[in-house]
Amino acid sequence: MDYRTVLTTCPYCGSGCGMYLPVLNGKLGEPIPAKTHPLSQGRLCIKGWSAHEHVASHDRLTKPLVKTGSGFKETTWDEALDLVVTRLLELRDRHGPDSLAFLVSAKCTNEENYLQQKLARAVFGTNNVDHCARL
Amino acid sequence: MAGLATAFGSGAMTNSIPEIEDAECILVTGSNTTENHPMIGSRILRAKEKGKKLIVVEPRRIHLAQFADIHARPRLGTDLAWINGLINIIFAEGWEDAEYIAARTEGVERLREKVAEYPPERVEAITGIDREMLHEMARLYATADRAAIVYAMGITQHTGGTDNVLALANLAMVTGNVGKRSAGVNPLRGQNNVQGACDMGGLPNVLTGYQSVTDPAVRKKFEQAWGLRSGLPAKPGLTVVEMANAAAEGAIKGMYVMAENPILSDPDANHTREALENLEFLVVQDIFLTETAQLADVVLPGSSFVERDGTVTSTDRSVQRMRKVIDPPGEARADWEIICEIARRCGGQGFRYASPGDVFAEMARLTPIYGGMSYERLENEWLRWPCRSADDPGTEFMHKDRFSRGKGVFTPVDYREPAEEPDEAYPFMLTTGRIMFHYHTGAQTRRSPSLEREVSENYVELNPQDAHGLGVHPGELIAVASRRGSIQVKAALTPTVPKGVVFIPFHFAESAANALTNRALDPVSKIPEFKVCAVSVARLVTL
Ligand code: SF4
Numbered sequence: 001m002d003y004r005t006v007l008t009t010c011p012y013c014g015s016g017c018g019m020y021l022p023v024l025n026g027k028l029g030e031p032i033p034a035k036t037h038p039l040s041q042g043r044l045c046i047k048g049w050s051a052h053e054h055v056a057s058h059d060r061l062t063k064p065l066v067k068t069g070s071g072f073k074e075t076t077w078d079e080a081l082d083l084v085v086t087r088l089l090e091l092r093d094r095h096g097p098d099s100l101a102f103l104v105s106a107k108c109t110n111e112e113n114y115l116q117q118k119l120a121r122a123v124f125g126t127n128n129v130d131h132c133a134r135l
Numbered sequence: 136m137a138g139l140a141t142a143f144g145s146g147a148m149t150n151s152i153p154e155i156e157d158a159e160c161i162l163v164t165g166s167n168t169t170e171n172h173p174m175i176g177s178r179i180l181r182a183k184e185k186g187k188k189l190i191v192v193e194p195r196r197i198h199l200a201q202f203a204d205i206h207a208r209p210r211l212g213t214d215l216a217w218i219n220g221l222i223n224i225i226f227a228e229g230w231e232d233a234e235y236i237a238a239r240t241e242g243v244e245r246l247r248e249k250v251a252e253y254p255p256e257r258v259e260a261i262t263g264i265d266r267e268m269l270h271e272m273a274r275l276y277a278t279a280d281r282a283a284i285v286y287a288m289g290i291t292q293h294t295g296g297t298d299n300v301l302a303l304a305n306l307a308m309v310t311g312n313v314g315k316r317s318a319g320v321n322p323l324r325g326q327n328n329v330q331g332a333c334d335m336g337g338l339p340n341v342l343t344g345y346q347s348v349t350d351p352a353v354r355k356k357f358e359q360a361w362g363l364r365s366g367l368p369a370k371p372g373l374t375v376v377e378m379a380n381a382a383a384e385g386a387i388k389g390m391y392v393m394a395e396n397p398i399l400s401d402p403d404a405n406h407t408r409e410a411l412e413n414l415e416f417l418v419v420q421d422i423f424l425t426e427t428a429q430l431a432d433v434v435l436p437g438s439s440f441v442e443r444d445g446t447v448t449s450t451d452r453s454v455q456r457m458r459k460v461i462d463p464p465g466e467a468r469a470d471w472e473i474i475c476e477i478a479r480r481c482g483g484q485g486f487r488y489a490s491p492g493d494v495f496a497e498m499a500r501l502t503p504i505y506g507g508m509s510y511e512r513l514e515n516e517w518l519r520w521p522c523r524s525a526d527d528p529g530t531e532f533m534h535k536d537r538f539s540r541g542k543g544v545f546t547p548v549d550y551r552e553p554a555e556e557p558d559e560a561y562p563f564m565l566t567t568g569r570i571m572f573h574y575h576t577g578a579q580t581r582r583s584p585s586l587e588r589e590v591s592e593n594y595v596e597l598n599p600q601d602a603h604g605l606g607v608h609p610g611e612l613i614a615v616a617s618r619r620g621s622i623q624v625k626a627a628l629t630p631t632v633p634k635g636v637v638f639i640p641f642h643f644a645e646s647a648a649n650a651l652t653n654r655a656l657d658p659v660s661k662i663p664e665f666k667v668c669a670v671s672v673a674r675l676v677t678l
Contacts, residue, residue, distance in 0.1 A: 011440035015450065028441060039453065046173075057423070064433065065431075067431065072434065082480070088391070103393060103397070107440075109491065111495055117336040128372035132375055
């Protein structure tokens, strides 16, 4: 049996409540509020209590998809990434770096946001970087 | 953000969340705190329990309002008038903190002249707030030893949103309430890592830690650290709404969207959809096939919050760890790995990291306000930025002895009418927002059985008197239309909204509130005017 509880941060609002997530043999359980957490002090709101639920949703994407004439079809990572890279570079070379735009995300980590803006600026050469959070 | 950065030199929450409950007076405006930031809402209620004063300024009768000492209900979009009006009363009564103003700020004379144009009679005429109530608000706020302002998107999502924030900063500085414990000006961020996305340079004009792309020294530092042969771009880029406009016009041709759903979150959804459809190439990385992902040429399966390591920064600048608990499903991958692989395949240098901890270390070296942080320290310490060196304990409340920019600056600002006022064809004012049970565009929460059970359908809040006039029954499906689009939605009759105003949450794709809203932008922050637009309300069948 592999049972652990892992301390993490609620994925929903910006209050930053702390929670432990229990996991038994790879299956996620319900959040347990972190008692000593300075911000949430052992409490969560209804969104926090159900934070784990969407993770196991049947709607989760599990394979890269490419659009074809008859809708999406599953593909390999290699093919999907190859297409992304070819098309983005082609557009940049043909129309200049500012013909591309990148959205980072208020739902992603600092590390991911740092990398996404680094990709936009250092690799593609554009400052067209934003996210939906001013909204 | 832009407003606070102008006034103080930094756009984040000035104080920390735990301090709120010890403020002598809390002024909450444009934030339905108990619904949208429940744990911050409960700090405010705890302050109330300790006998502190609470002022709520909000057109809707939100949950927190019932516990307030004063609940003022201004007409939608008139915030600048009451804020200037309060400052005017404070000067007239001599309640300002003259010593603080002299030592720490500049530009007070021009502010004094400007707010003199907002005598109580005029403010009452514009806002509908009774002049005696206004006077009492000024007294409670200004005579408190430590007064905190808490606001959210109700203040910023207007064409005058930046001005509203500048006005709140003026109010706080006039009374000496910035740079001390349990006071300050505190914007609440809507999503788990909005603060971090901004801090990490996820904005068109700054690199990490608000270092400007127009500063050659900043660019040089990053070019060297990133090992670039060619220079970084110096011209600020486009904001998200400008990107959509540019895509519609054909100037933007390709887009890479990571875990965002602009079709539901941007104003004027039809326009956003057309813009994205007009792209030559769209790649979307997400955990669900969102409305935006459905338009993509390639969809990359990313990870949920329990499937990768990293950090997030809460609305009070606390940096916290997210930890990997399980593997992503199927072939889905951690988002940081996907980005690095794309970069490497494009020939990008410096995208080989062993773990997110390495990414964090590189970022911290380049970002003074995060400079003292590391994964090791985050294991044992509670750190809020600015945290500049390994022995810096971080910053609970900002601007203690001096502002980030040196002196705090007063910027006089004027009330302007909302970009769209009600008229004969569109006689109601629509305001949009979040509700307790869902999160942003609902991509995650609407797939959560317990949250979907609470509220599974969209609704429009309509005042019972208005409903009576229109012959609308509770629960009836009605049409709400603006100049940009129309939706069908169930009527919820409630005195929560004042007469002439309707409220629609924006989490629901099948009747998207943002099909109706206005793309008019605040000229500085480029935040669209979500909070006010003119609509018509009608029954589907007239019997
Ligand atoms: S538990 Fe509720 S209040 Fe806390 S961070 Fe999550 S959504 Fe926000």
